[in-house]
Amino acid sequence: MASQGDRLLVAVSGGKDSLAIWDILDTLGYETEGLYVGLGIGEYSQSSARFAEDFAGQRGLRLQTVDLRAEYDYDVPTASVQTRRTPCSACGLSKRHLFDRAALEGGFKALVTGHNLDDEAAVLFGNVLRWQTDYLGRQRPVLPAGNGFPKKIKPLIRLSEREMAAYCVIRGIDYLVEECPMAEGNKHLHYKASLNQIEAESPGSKQAFYFGFLRDAVDRFGPKSDGGEAADQDSAANDQSSGLVSACIDCGAPTNVERCSFCRLVERSRGAEPVPVQLIRKKF
């Protein structure tokens, strides 16, 4: 996924997975920097920011921060209402855009996320339940760079949530244990619960499900990735480029329409009356 000497940008939330992978990469000698996105989800965001900052401060690591309200004049609860997206959708869109841009502008070799086996299995479950063939073809632990996207890697895919929590305890990493208040009741958590039941009945099921997919199924849904270097920026092997034809007229990000989803979300949300988190929890 990465080679010694690579400069890596770590997407940091303040939770166990992102702090653990940052700790691991730093320990292994990679040159890393963190990026934290302030989503404006009330106390949850304040507290997750503190965990991220304390971790970086204690280890002398550099942490960039982008605050949605300060820099773009919106937050996730407000964008969710303004754009009629679920909070998780508004959040995911914002984070993907900002992480991708920071990785490219900072000249990083790859963007690292802390997705673990439970995360990937649950995402796969959701993609399979609706046979979202585009998403299935792109659900790979390494996506090469290309056509306006940075290389992306997920080094924790072999490890479970519990293993990551145990790692943090052993390494003395303080992290935000609380789940995001806006994720309550979302499908991803239901899928995790279903898979946990299946795992309890047949241990090894999650591993077999996700790695069986990578071994026997993913190539049936999308072009093969070389899993390594981002040498071939224009090739059809670049999964991230599928269907994309141009650059956003506002920000230059890759898009298949005139303006990218992020710019449209910002335009519809910016300056709107902030919506309190509690209100959203009732809505979704």
Place this chain on the structure above:
Amino acid sequence: MASQGDRLLVAVSGGKDSLAIWDILDTLGYETEGLYVGLGIGEYSQSSARFAEDFAGQRGLRLQTVDLRAEYDYDVPTASVQTRRTPCSACGLSKRHLFDRAALEGGFKALVTGHNLDDEAAVLFGNVLRWQTDYLGRQRPVLPAGNGFPKKIKPLIRLSEREMAAYCVIRGIDYLVEECPMAEGNKHLHYKASLNQIEAESPGSKQAFYFGFLRDAVDRFGPKSDGGEAADQDSAANDQSSGLVSACIDCGAPTNVERCSFCRLVERSRGAEPVPVQLIRKKF
């Protein structure tokens, strides 16, 4: 799936689905016959046989019966112990073999089974969890005849378990409500429960999962079926033929080894001390 005038063999268990599809096909004017396999699962089998016989008797339909103990000197509980298969595996193998043979020998146009949407979605779930690509490529509602297999059709795939139960109530069909005592705790029932939870949270999920698979995924796993006539008995389009190279030296059934699984199961089980159902329930 079938045309007026087709002679159809219905696989009958005495449960709601098989009696309902038999009733439907008979009402629609198809020439039908039933086949019931006596599995030797204690009172459960005695009682399911009665429901099948009563149904056929009341409607003047012809019901063939194959009794495993009387004709092959074994039963499912005993075969399960002797062959170290789960009861559901010994049962499925026996039924598939006997239904296939009866459909071919009787010159029927197709073998009809009562699998409903819940059944198919649960089987699909199990196949996807382990990415059993061969099974996925063959999980189609119509399998054309070929290479020693009869055509097989599943007309109830659009209907749920509850709809089939309601149909039986409305039509005054008495059926065995009890689940097979040996299926207790099997994976298929766990998968049904998982899908029921997901369905409760997102109504329509089962339908989207199964029909999305047929629309967007099944062809990625196996050769296309024409979904209709069994015209091309030797073509690669015949899913049932995959990997089969010869006929069983004992019974002539298609197999990829010398003797088919059914003949090997019978050989290992026949004449063995009968195992009471209760014992098996504890074992699995």
